[in-house]
Amino acid sequence: MEAGLESVIAAHTVLSDVDGEAGRLVLRGATLESLAGVASFEEVCVRLWSGLAPVPVDGLKAALGAARVEVWSEVERLDDALAALPPVEGLRALMARLADGEDLPAALRITAAPAVFTGALLRRRAGRPALAPDPSAGHAADLLRMISGRAATPAQAAALDAYLVTVIDHGLNASTFAARVAASTRAGLVSAALAGISALKGPLHGGAPGPVIDMLDGIGSPGNARAWLEAALDRGDRLMGFGHRVYRVRDPRADALKGAIRRLGADEGRLALGEAVEAAALEILRTRKPDRPLETNVEFYTALLLEALGIPPEAFTCIFAAGRVAGWTAHAWEQVATGRLIRPRSIYVGPEPAPE
Template sequence: MNMQISKTPIGLDGIPAAETVLSHVDGERGELIIAGERVGDLAGKSSFEGVTARLWNAAMGTSLNEANVRSRLGAARERAFARLPELLPATRGMSIAEGFRAAVAGLRGENGLEHEATIVGALPVIAGALLQRAKGEDPIAPDPTLGHAADTLSMLRGRKAEPREITALDTYFVTVCDHGMNASTFTTRVVASTQADLFAAVTAGYCALTGPLHGGAPEPVLEMLDAIGSTERIKPWVDSALARGERLMGFGHRIYRVRDPRADVLKRAIGRLAGGGTDLPFAGEVEAYIRDALRRKNPDRPLDTNVEFFTAILLDALKIPRQAFTPIFAVARAAGWTAHAREQLRGGRLIRPSSAYIGPMPR
């Protein structure tokens, strides 16, 4: 029996699933615009609270500012800490990434309080508690007077962060807070389109993020750098990996045809961390050789550095354990997830794509 052959773009490539005012990715030009600003410009002048205000205002028509969001997130972190005895039991025996998923799924609304702040405020508290428990320690109480990045570092590491460390993590949060219709954001919007609540939508978004094709590559970047080990091993190690057809982590992107603009923002942030134990010269040598090798291998469409390469180096320099990389990504991306969910709910249309059936037909 003849099978039907479909010309439908697989994976919905190039098919708009929503209209949004939140972010725009131009893969041909290597440009990311978040709520009207290029990511490089935004990272230089806005805090995470400031960009979160921009996203929520754009999605919901509110008029929040940086101070409003900072206050709301500080209060939300305190509320989340008080709820840890309810949230943590479900995470026993799980890895940090798995436990984070279980605890996030346990979040719920609180009377009279904004769900967006409740979610975004809770995520670093959960991540910090899971990391402290893995070390055999009690969770660190949040400080609502601190900024979100500063308090996140304190809860993760059990000590006050230095200004340059706070700036680095805050830049990371701004840089990855939203990124168009990526897999986790699309998942969040699909769930929100059913009129499920914000907690269900964000939990689904995090589940999508944990897949290795979406948010799971920063840790393997460090494993690759560890395996290379030294400058003299860069060429033979990379050449051998390419000859075997292996994927080099931190290079190439589903959307960008040129360099990921977020990579340069984070590279500059790492440079400003100077003295933090970051071996940027070695990482820079690895990056340069891999880019050149990929250009020789695929001259028509060479793969370039993506955000995950420098994400791994930055988070490692901040002494954040590798197993927490995905939850920390979620701490930042929750700003975008909540904004997209609210924008989708305002539109009110169920997302229900069709499929191209290529199976047999009845006689």
């Protein structure tokens, strides 16, 4: 058996297909390129959830808006201790208060929760009052408004929609596998989501985009890129935003997010810095590590897009969760419907008992 369950088939799924050799992501029969920047988050939720639950095909936007209002009641119990936690840990604690279940209302609550709770946590940390949801708004637009206090422009809402769609599901990644394990015990959708977010917060998974901003800030200008990156590799540092466990070519999500940044009309200087760093990093990595396929991954342009939308780096993982939670939900439903209790075996390599 390979370390990290490499190459082990742990589930059959209709939800997403990650082709690491071709650099292709399929979300229930549609390529990522055909969805990101075209379909809304709510529309892709319908795509993933249909057939697994009685999803209101034409009414999910309203249902999700009503769910944001429902989970808002938990914000009244947001105390100073929770607000002082890192945002992703505060989000996890607030989500743990939601009523569990395996039905559509439970799914809507946990899908609504990251948007409502992230905005409330960030505003409380900044000394500002939390803002109640607007159930008539699209999910992405309302998420941005609850963080910033200003109505999102159509371009901003479209950019965040593209991001949420891009990260909604991605095969049997660590957080999705954790969610499926929890779901296989019939613990409920909230419990599955909590397992997912606990795995997502790790720096080798959803916690990675924040350090990309630190790297860009450290480099400062395009002319400094090569020297800074060479020095980082000389110290044995990892270049954040490059390399992926599955993809052997460029991560298709990176291009989807780069396109979203361009459509947003974000700071051209910041994008130019990102492109210069990307080009220098890829050239250096190909020279230094010719036997390892280290291409741009989703984290690199995630950082630039979320920064352009005014989201602080400490909340990047919360926004990742706001998209991926819908995928966890779909996988949890699929596991309950088609799978068994997940219980792999281990091989004991410890000491043998002493002879009696």
